[in-house]
Amino acid sequence: MDNRNEAADRKRQPEGANPPANKRSKTSETVSADVQRASNKIAQQPTKIHYTRLRRRMDEEEEEKLAKLGPQPNDGTTKLTDVNVDCLEHIFKNLSLIDLLNVADSNKQLKPAADLVFASRYGKQWIFILSRYKSILIFERNMYPPTVQIPRSFRLKLLRCFGHLITKLDITHDKHMDAYVNEYCAESLVEIKFQRCKASTLDDLKKPFTQVKTLCFDSCKLGSKLSELDKWFPKVRRLEFTDRNETAVHFPHLQHLTLSLPIDTNNRLNNLSELLRLYLNTRSLSIIGYFEFKYLQSVSEHLQHLERLDINPFGYFSNVGNDTVHFPNVKKLKLRDVVRESRLRWATH
Known part of the structure; x- marks a missing residue:
């Protein structure tokens, strides 16, 4: 009878009132781990901020260098303005005078080659x-x-x-x-x-x-x-x-x-x-x-x-x-x- 009463009392006891010893130990370990992770995260935060600022500054310097060099072809093709003056002169020799005028008047990079053609033809x-x-x-x-x-x-x-x-x-x-x-x-x-x-x-x-x-x-x-x-x-x-x-x-x-x-x-x-x-x-x-x-x-x-x-x-x-x-x-x-x-x-x- 006594044993039966003790079992009934344990059933009536609220959960968590007296947790087992092993459960109390596991909860303590979890809390300690969480505290440790939070401490590490706080300790690493200044390093991440410094790295982000440094990376942003390097990216800005790279963009400034590219801006000074001018637009770069990104598709692997060569533009007419990338051709040297001698080649451009050879190309422009096939143009009429009106076309030569339009080229010289429209682009400063192409004008030196147009000048060479005009000078040799009409100078x-x-x-x-x-x-x-x-x-x-x-x-x-x-x-x-x-x-x-x-x-x-x-x-x-x-x-x-x-x-x-x-x-x-x-x-x-x-x-x-x-x-x-x-x-x-x-x-x-x-x-x-x-x-x-x-x-x-x-x-x-x-x-x-x-x-x-x-x-x-x-x-x-x-x-x-x-x-x-x-x-x-x-x-x-x-x-x-x-x-x-x-x-x-x-x-x-x-x-x-x-x-x-x-x-x-x-x-x-x-x-x-x-x-x-x-x-x-x-x-x-x-x-x-x-x-x-x-x-x-x-x-x-x-x-x-x-x-x-x-x-x-x-x-x-x-x-x-x-x-x-x-x-x-x-x-x-x-x-x-x-x-x-x-x-x-x-x-x-």
Whole structure:
């Protein structure tokens, strides 16, 4: 009976009131392990934080290096801008002038190769940008037909992209184009011809044309501004006027002079004599237009060092008489329709 009562009392006792000894020991071990793990986690936390910051800093430095190098191809392909200049030049030789202009105007990395192609193909050719033509014409040795022609609407882009490579230019006065020519061609032009320009053309200039050796004015009205030409064209060796200019200008390096004498010019002999006195060391002279025999006498009087003389009169000489003109140093004489008067005599050394 006693045993039965003890068993009943144990059943009535709440669970966990007196746990077995082995259970109490297991619970204590679990708690100790949990405490140890928490302690380790707290001890390792500063190291993880330091590693995360270091890794982030290294990643940022790597991104900065890649940004300085520029975008890198990630698909294994080669872009056109990755090709060297020699290969690009070979490729661009197959392009038309318009395509070459578009390439030079669209990408700075491709422009050096486009410059090489333009310089080798058109650098020494004459470029005509005239208002009477709807196209820009490029001639080799100033001979027809042109090497190439493109719409005139490309004139400003042509000067902006390749002006530093153009050496020979024939242009009609245009305010915007004059400014472009001066801005982009001042250091490259060797020969330039102005057509129908006005005195205001010189007002638009900002810097001199330092390499121009041949300067020509066709049907231009410069007036008093003509005296400023030596400032803007300091190295001229060949000067050509195809119309009347009342004011003369001195070019210290001038070797060749071309003059055109209109029929309606007043006091032509005085103007011619004044002009010739400025170029006493000129070696070559071309005269075109309406003039009398006394003009040649003025030439022989002033240009004692003349070595070449080209005469192309409009019509007959007048008042020839029995006079003789003497050119002691002339080595080459070209007469066009001059010997129509039997009394005209030439004396050359």
